[in-house]
Amino acid sequence: MAAKTHFWKSKTLHEMSRDEWESLCDGCGRCCLQKLEDEDTGNVFYTDVVCQYFDEDKCSCTVYKDRHKHVPACIWLQPDDLSQIDWLPGTCAYKLVYEGNDLPEWHPLISGTKETVHAAQISIKNKVISELLVPEEDWEDHIIDNL
Numbered sequence: 156m157a158a159k160t161h162f163w164k165s166k167t168l169h170e171m172s173r174d175e176w177e178s179l180c181d182g183c184g185r186c187c188l189q190k191l192e193d194e195d196t197g198n199v200f201y202t203d204v205v206c207q208y209f210d211e212d213k214c215s216c217t218v219y220k221d222r223h224k225h226v227p228a229c230i231w232l233q234p235d236d237l238s239q240i241d242w243l244p245g246t247c248a249y250k251l252v253y254e255g256n257d258l259p260e261w262h263p264l265i266s267g268t269k270e271t272v273h274a275a276q277i278s279i280k281n282k283v284i285s286e287l288l289v290p291e292e293d294w295e296d297h298i299i300d301n302l
């Protein structure tokens with residue numbers, strides 16, 4: 156019997172069901188980090204300052220269903236966005252699949268558990284500080300370069 160092909164290899168992003176699309180997110184939380192953009196170059200820099208609605212213990216959003224009410228600028232990623240957004244981290248499954256790459260071994264769809272995202276040091280758990288504790292003018296001091 157032929158081996159089953161994973162959906163992220165056999166389907167385009169547009170062909171995926173809602174559940175398949177959602178399951179691509181590894182829950183790393185990296186897109187919940189505050190970012191700064193260089194006005195001259197357009198380069199985007201990540202900081203270790205995280206959205207106030209991010210629960211670091213659970214490594215998840217506390218207001219996910221209503222997140223756009225709380226944070227209008229919060230990303231609601233759609234397949235068509237991948238060609239427009241260049242700031243997603245290189246580990247993001249949506250970016251990986253969009254660029255024709257396979258998922259890494261620590262991805263929950265491969266490993267079967269979200270714990271591997273923490274073990275591989277991909278998630279932001281225990282590495283960030285809430286935006287409630289850092290004034291925006293100080294975010295520049297929190298730029299990180301290891302994403």
Ligand code: SF4
Pocket residue numbers: 179180181182183184185186187232243244246247248249
């Ligand atoms: S960076 Fe990508 S994989 Fe990680 S939480 Fe955000 S959308 Fe999900």
Ligand code: SF4
Pocket residue numbers: 186187188206207208209210215216217218219222225226229230
């Ligand atoms: S509202 Fe939720 S999903 Fe959006 S940036 Fe904040 S923690 Fe992340």
